[in-house]
Amino acid sequence: MATVNVSLSLSSTDLFAKQTINFTETDSLSPAGDQMLVGRLITTATNAFDNIALKAIDGTNDRFYIFMHNTSTTSGEHVKIGLCQTHGTDSASGDLFAQLAPGEFLFMPIGSSSPGSQDLDIQPSSGTPVVEYILMEKATA
Amino acid sequence: MANGTLNVTFSISSTDLFNCITLNKTVTDALVIDGTNRQGITTMVTASGSYLDINIEALAGSAAAGKKAYIYAKNTDLVDDLIFADDGDQIFAMLSPGEFMFYPTCDNTKVQVKSSANTPTVEFLLLEVS
Numbered sequence: 001m002a003t004v005n006v007s008l009s010l011s012s013t014d015l016f017a018k019q020t021i022n023f024t025e026t027d028s029l030s031p032a033g034d035q036m037l038v039g040r041l042i043t044t045a046t047n048a049f050d051n052i053a054l055k056a057i058d059g060t061n062d063r064f065y066i067f068m069h070n071t072s073t074t075s076g077e078h079v080k081i082g083l084c085q086t087h088g089t090d091s092a093s094g095d096l097f098a099q100l101a102p103g104e105f106l107f108m109p110i111g112s113s114s115p116g117s118q119d120l121d122i123q124p125s126s127g128t129p130v131v132e133y134i135l136m137e138k139a140t141a
Numbered sequence: 142m143a144n145g146t147l148n149v150t151f152s153i154s155s156t157d158l159f160n161c162i163t164l165n166k167t168v169t170d171a172l173v174i175d176g177t178n179r180q181g182i183t184t185m186v187t188a189s190g191s192y193l194d195i196n197i198e199a200l201a202g203s204a205a206a207g208k209k210a211y212i213y214a215k216n217t218d219l220v221d222d223l224i225f226a227d228d229g230d231q232i233f234a235m236l237s238p239g240e241f242m243f244y245p246t247c248d249n250t251k252v253q254v255k256s257s258a259n260t261p262t263v264e265f266l267l268l269e270v271s
Contacts, residue, residue, distance in 0.1 A: 002158040008151050008243055010213060015145035015174055015268065019181045025215060025241045036158055063235055067153055069168055080247070083233050097233045099209065099247040105168050106244035107151055111235030113224075134153060134164070 002036075004029040004065075004136065006107065033059055033137020043079065043128045049090040049121040052133055056087035056118040059139035063111035066120065066136075070100035072129035077102050079129055083112065084119035091121050102129065109138075145174040147211065147268060149243065172211060176202050176269025184217070184264050185254075192226055192253035195265050199250040202271045208248055209270040215241035218261030226253045245270075 005028055012021040035054060043050050057064050070079050081098040082091025098106055110117050122131055148171050155164040178198050187193060200208040216223040216236035225234040227249040234242060238261070246252055254263050 002155060004153065004155040004158055004164070006151070006153050008213070008241060009149070010243075010266070011148045012145055012174075014143070015147065015179060016181055021147070021182070021266070023182075027239060027241065031158070038159070038162070038164070061235060067151070067166075083231070094227075094229050094231060096248040097227055097231075097246060098244050100245060103170055104172070104245060105151060105170065106242075107153075108234050108242040108244050109236055109240050110233065112232040113235075114232055117233065134166075136158070 001030050001032050004031060008107065029065060031065060031136035032139050033064065034140050035135065035137040037135040040130065040132045041122065042130050043122055043124045045128060046124055046126055049123050051084060051119050051121045052135060053087060053119040057137055058141040059137060061111045061113045062117040063109065063138040064135055065109050065138065066133060067105065067107045068100065068131060068133040069105040070102055070129055070131055072102040074102060074127060076125065077127045077129040078125040079131055080123045080125065082121050082123065083117050084121055085115040087118040142177065147172045147174055174268045175271045176210065178269040180267040182264065182266050184262050186260050186262050187223060187254055187256040188260055189256045189258050192230065192255045194251045194253055196251050196267055200269060202269055208250055209245055211245050211268045212252060212265065213241065213243045214263055214265040216261060217264050221259050221261045222257035223261060223263055224255050224257060
């Protein structure tokens with residue numbers, strides 16, 4: 001089983017008058033699914049959906065780790081991230097849960113017992129921003 | 142309320158996830174926080190029945206897809222999972238014990254959490270964008 005090390009550091013001196021933010025979290029992950037992807041995707045078109053998984057995420061509750069980075073530097077090129085309940089279908093309006101502005105990233109353990117999370121899709125609000133991602137399925141079916 | 146800046150750095154590495162490549166990536170960003178709802182580091186005991194909101198007031202910003210906020214959350218428990226759902230009770234994330242996440246939520250007025258069992262503690266930070 002592979003080991004993936006992740007760390008997240010957050011800091012700020014001006015968000016709060018009486019609380020300074022400064023901490024680092026680390027974790028050692030052991031993804032054991034049958035789908036591990038490193039991808040770079042030039043999105044298709046404004047408001048078009050692009051799926052990122054090669055096949056349906058499976059395992060209990062369709063769980064996977066996702067790191068995603070909107071590499072665009074053009075103002076307004078946001079990308080919306082939606083949960084695809086079934087692989088090969090687009091997300092619906094209620095499936096949208098995140099958006100990345102140019103330069104932003106996310107890291108999340110995705111999973112859903114209801115309605116399912118067999119894939120994610122990316123929908124740019126403008127242009128064709130490039131999104132890089134690492135998808136690691138947690139377990140096999 | 143004056144704007145604030147949240148500096149974020151994320152690193153991911155692995156020598157054995159793939160045979161042909163080694164993963165070693167670090168990204169950084171300086172995020173401008175200009176929303177009206179800033180919630181510093183908070184801990185909350187969850188339960189397996191009803192969802193609990195982690196946001197004090199409804200997320201209401203209009204940036205891009207709207208209702209945007211940066212969220213850090215960690216499952217500090219050693220046994221039970223945390224389950225995160227949107228404002229339609231649709232589950233989108235599950236944190237095993239010790240796992241964390243960082244992401245910009247959008248398009249939802251709230252983010253909810255409950256446990257898979259028992260009463261694990263969630264640690265979180267929520268910073269709204271206008």
